[in-house]
Amino acid sequence: MTHVITGLCNRHGGCAEVCPVGCIQAGNPPDEWPYYYIDPLACIDCGLCRLACPYNAIWPEAEVPDFLLADIHANYAYYGRVK
Secondary structure, three states, X not given: OOEEEOOOOOOOOHHHHHOOOOOEEEOOOOOOOOOEEEOOXXXXXXXXXXXXXXXXXXXXXXXXXXXXXXXXXXHHHHOXXXX
């Protein structure tokens, strides 16, 4: 299972710094305060990103609240994958 960075993100970036497999990328353009995305095929479900997020914006995909479900699709689309 992958984790998803939701719209609650304030683009802190700490999640990308702690990811042991480097599956969290800043969106484009990276120098203009981008959203962050987690590669669903590379995520090892370690949860370190979730612990590093001060905004509680990262959720296991199966636990994303209903009002944030669109963020799952946005995350997959960023990596050219279909959900």
